Amino acid sequence: MIYRCNGCSKTTFETSCPGCLNSEVSPSSELDAWHLTPxxxxxxxxxxxxxxxxxxxxxxxxxxxxxxxxxxxxxxxxxxxxxxxxxxxxxxxxxxxxxxxxxxxxxxxxxxxxxxxxxxxxxxxxxxxxxxxxxxxxxxxxxxxxxxxxxxxxxxxIRANLADTLRSWIEEAGTTFRSDLALFYYYLWENKVVFPNVQFNPQAASTHGIPLLPLQALLNSLELCEDIYYDILVERLGSQLEHFNPNQFITMYLVDAMDGFQFEAFLVEIFRTIGYDVKETKKTGDQGADLFVNRFGKNMVIQAKNYSGAVGNSAVQQAISAKAFYGCDEAMVVTNSYYSISAKELADMAGVRLIDRIGLQSYLDDYNQKLIEVFEVEEESA
Known part of the structure; x- marks a missing residue:
């Protein structure tokens, strides 16, 4: 069986969270030791x-x-x-x-x-x-x-062997492999994906306390993932240095120069490029929604704010209203600036995701990397 730690949100096959065992915080829940939810x-x-x-x-x-x-x-x-x-x-x-x-x-x-x-x-x-x-x-x-x-x-x-499967997954997932590795192996077990070097414990599905994979096997796999991720980063940097075109790539300074409509249009391109299904809204009467994105089977409404100063409560309130009006699963506000303290508090209370300048830079990095990959494919096929 697989468990989720309510303290650090990581998944594990152990009945005590390995990540929390070394922390100074004491467990206070009756969900096994260390707040585990099966x-x-x-x-x-x-x-x-x-x-x-x-x-x-x-x-x-x-x-x-x-x-x-x-x-x-x-x-x-x-x-x-x-x-x-x-x-x-x-x-x-x-x-x-x-x-x-x-x-x-x-x-x-x-x-x-x-x-x-x-x-x-x-x-x-x-x-x-x-x-x-x-x-x-x-x-x-x-x-x-x-x-x-x-x-x-x-x-x-899913590929023919474990290493290729891990690489394909990590190329898209990024550093989330560190917290989702147990989910990865749970998927292999549940869907009967067989790799010679992965041996599951057949008693784990019916016996409380028996892990699906030994902890050491999971730690060894984590080391393999780190090696794969390191290689991916090195290859991406080499490719970027070889193919970087300052006239084609988008920097945060170009984003700052956009007006509101250009910023919304660019976010559409950003989210589509990194794998989301995107739908724009009408420019008027949008009930606080600038665009909708869909991924993992969930709909999210996005409010776009291209500001030079701090973004306040009104943007978060608009996202909350749009989420309720359109019946979306999630709401997000994206800005090239930062948020006021009260906006952060309101967003935290209402479950609205806030993407500030630092978060937007991560999206830009992913977007520019996709452009590099497209350039490489076109170069190989030429």
Whole structure:
């Protein structure tokens, strides 16, 4: 089974997060050690029998495990029935900012409180006896949604051997391979992609605590990925030095010289070049949306701001309104400048992604690299 650490957001096959074990922060969650959320709810600690001592285990283990199995069966059935639309829509439309205890003390109700009551009234009464279960199910729902998008993208990179597959994936994924390597191998296992040098543990799918891959095997693979990534960077720099054309490439200074409409048009070109499906909006009456992009099966609305000063709350508010009006999964504001503190706070509260000058430079780097690759292909075919 694969787990996600709620502390560092990395995925792992271990029942304790390797990345957090060396940190000074102590675990405070009952989700196994170090806040781990299993991809499969049947691996939740709530449904695993806990030893009560030799004699009590002998007398009651079988009966209690049967009760836990029945509880698990009921929870999985109800979760499956209610996942669409309740769980999936909840993670796409809300973002918790305050704990239930704090909210209740001030006489307020959080969206999570209300959502729990919605589910209880729909017959999900297990949430009353297991108060932390809803958090875990929501985390699993979000994780599954992310994984489905990841799997669709990774399917395009499968090659005849492991090294070529890793290279194809890393060329597009960049440094995210460091946090998503366990997802990579989980995809290979789930889709029965066989490489001679990858040996999965067949008991991992049904036995709690047994990793799909030994930790050392994963660490060895991470070293291989680092070598591959280093080679990619060296090759890209060499290619850029050989083929760079200052008249063709876009710099941030050229972006600064654009007007608002030119900036929007350029963002369309940027996102299309780096692999997104893009749709522009009308220049008037757009309800705060400048363009829509689609990737990983999710729709995102983008508000473009070509400013010389700091971008304030109004841009974030426009993105929030556009996300609600058009029913998008995500919202983003992109600028060649920076954001005010209040804009950052509002965006964090509302779950709006902010791309500032530094983030836009990363997009420009990807865009210019794609131009180099196109130039190389045209040169080879000439």
């Amino acid at each position: 991809l499969d709810p049947s691996f939740y600690p709530d449904f695993q029998y806990r030893s009560k001592g030799l004699i009590k285990d002998f007398l009651g283990k079988k009966k209690e495990q049967a009760q836990l199995n029945e509880l698990l069966s009921n929870v999985l059935r109800k979760y499956s029935e209610l996942k669409q639309p309740y769980f999936t829509n909840f993670i796409h439309t809300t973002r918790q900012r305050r704990g239930s205890d704090e909210a209740k003390q001030s006489g307020e109700y959080t969206q999570l409180d209300l959502f729990r009551e919605v589910l209880v009234r729909k017959g999900f009464d297990e949430l009353e006896g297991l108060p932390s279960l809803l958090d875990k199910l929501l985390q699993t729902t979000a994780f599954n949604s992310t994984y489905r998008g990841f799997a669709r993208e990774l399917s395009r990179h």
